[in-house]
Amino acid sequence: MKKYKAIIYDIDGTVLNTLNMNMYPLMKIIKEELGEDWSFEDVLKFASYPGMKVMEELHIQDKEKTYERWVKYVNEYEEGASLYDGFEEVFKQFEKAGIIQAVVSAKTKEQYQIDMVEKGLDKYMQATILADDTDKHKPDPQPLLECLKRLQVNPEEAIYIGDAKSDELASLNAHIDFGYAKWGNVNKEEMKDAAFVFEQPLDLLELL
Template identity: 55%
Template structure:
């Protein structure tokens, strides 16, 4: 029998919202401008789950803050925008109706959270949101997840984290909580050995 949970923590990018191209195509532009190199999009897979400043550090750009701000500008100008995966709002609404505590733990800054998530009205279903502004610790550090669980007033054993990346998987291992692998938005399963593999957002409803 599948385990049931009282709380769900979600990643946003490539889990609730399809944001891969809107983030990575502008990043290709930044890399071309800053490094004078043309990177195939596959080379950017390992950046999923990183904060923007962590990406800048990894790339070794000269002026991280200014370059990151320009990347954010390109992202927000990108025509495709953040698109919810099918059934995501139905899942969030049903979980709320069944009194499941729902949280967000994301590497997004709050301003971007407002643009991508709140603008769609999805925040009405969320009880706790821990974003990059809220703590100096980022994935794969367990502290943001532990902070969310504390605010949810639940035990770690009562919560599952739904995410798409190796960073999500590792933060669950470090925090000692269950991980649900959202394959619908994942760009690579390398290093992910999840016991719970989800093929469609609707499968989340089987966990409550």
């Protein structure tokens, strides 16, 4: 098993189960903006998209204001985000082993504060690259390259753990290995270029 200096995580669908808290409010937005009733299955295709890209795909008139309202609904959603089982152990074990941990996500800083910092999970991360930190976003490699730069780690010394096609493509474009978090991919896509396929979070400990 190849040893890595740094493990970089996507958040939604990888570290945190945020599916319900994002998708049900989106269904509400679609009803309000387009007057259409979409099912949960209908909106699942947007699960891995950055927020503004969803607004563009839906041809929303006032994208910024509607996106803000969606975020408000997400934050008000009672269930909130939940950590996938096993991750607390994963974070602790990697920290103990001296492996650098970081985050590259399309989340906003405000959402990261609610979902990661307030849960006490940010303490394990030595760098966080969020939506506002780069001009370009996954599948462009820029967020991952910025993370490597901040960590002072070479591409071959890192692995990116994610659940979506955009995560795999970003990894390829940044020339770093990709670890497919299979538990978070609702569409069960095939990731042909993944260096590793992980069935559950505790499987990540194979990287030790």
